[in-house]
Amino acid sequence: MYVFLALNASIKGWNFHLPFIIVDGTFLKSTHCGTLPVAATQDAGGKVFPLAFAAVDSENDMSWEWFFVKFKKAYGVREGMIIVSNRHESILKATNNVYNEVPHVFCIFQLLGNIQTKFKKKLKRIKDEFLSAVNAYTLKKFNYHMSELEKIDKRVQQYLQEVGYEKWAKVFSASNRYSNMTSNVAKSLTTVIISIRELPICTMLESLRALLQK
Structure with a gap:
């Protein structure tokens, strides 16, 4: 087989x-x-x-x-x-x-595609804040962008929390993702x-x- x-x-x-x-x-x-x-x-x-x-x-x-x-x-x-x-x-x-x-971590573009399929409003703003949260190197910056996402659509922030921050955000990664x-x-x-x-x-x-x- x-x-x-x-x-x-x-x-x-x-x-x-x-x-x-x-x-x-x-x-x-x-x-x-x-x-x-x-x-x-x-x-x-x-x-x-x-x-x-x-x-x-x-x-x-x-x-x-x-x-x-x-x-x-x-x-x-x-x-x-x-x-x-x-x-x-x-x-x-x-x-x-x-x-x-x-x-085990996830491809952020595939995750972004899931978000865009699931939540169809204000996609440009959601994309910008999501990618900024992904690449944040400090917890302060990460929390700022997540709060901005929450203002745009609370469901997106909740969805990403359910996925697990350690699966897609640099600041929470258990190992070096080498960008x-x-x-x-x-x-x-x-x-x-x-x-x-x-x-x-x-x-x-x-x-x-x-x-x-x-």
């Missing part, structure tokens, strides 16, 4: 890159369809460093937990490690079960491999290997 790919070069290189992993899933477009989970990080210069790929039937509880079990076997746990993803329910469950010792507040690193990787996703599984895996080697 599943296949996992992590090259030795990626496993060895992991200890020399930033200690966060960004995960995302994208659709496979071959005959049997399915989903391609990816994990990546960055180097100190901000360049994308691919860590792992997989092919699974779909984004569900079993497949994401299997992916993280394989990932942990290959990469283990590092000091200061942090996991960044969207708020997919299966990813939340999997990280809690497999990596419960590692902080990486989105899942764009993983999304950039899935964009690069967009044509590879149309290939049969074995050919796709070989193409991924060749891409990483290149």
Whole structure:
């Protein structure tokens, strides 16, 4: 049902890159369809460093937990490690079960999209105050922007509180996010491999290997 790919070069290189992993899933477009989970990080210069790929039937509880079990076997746990993803329910469950010792935080753009879908008024002001709260480095500034959000729409402030401030705000983060507040690193990787996703599984895996080697 599943296949996992992590090259030795990626496993060895992991200890020399930033200690966060960004995960995302994208659709496979071959005959049997399915989903391609990816994990990546960055180097100190901000360049994308691919860590792992997989092919699974779909984004569900079993497949994401299997992916993280394989990932942990290959990469283990590092000091200061942090996991960044969207708020997919299966990813939340999997990280809690497999990596419960590692902080799991959310992509702020995906969270902002949820806010804009849920609360449809005064979106420009909500966006500005939300992003200011995200990037606040002091509790005083964070509280100021949250109070401004409350003035605009109390429901937004309550919603963000329910999500958990530690999941999206820098000032509450349990680990250093290295200013990486989105899942764009993983999304950039899935964009690069967009044509590879149309290939049969074995050919796709070989193409991924060749891409990483290149």
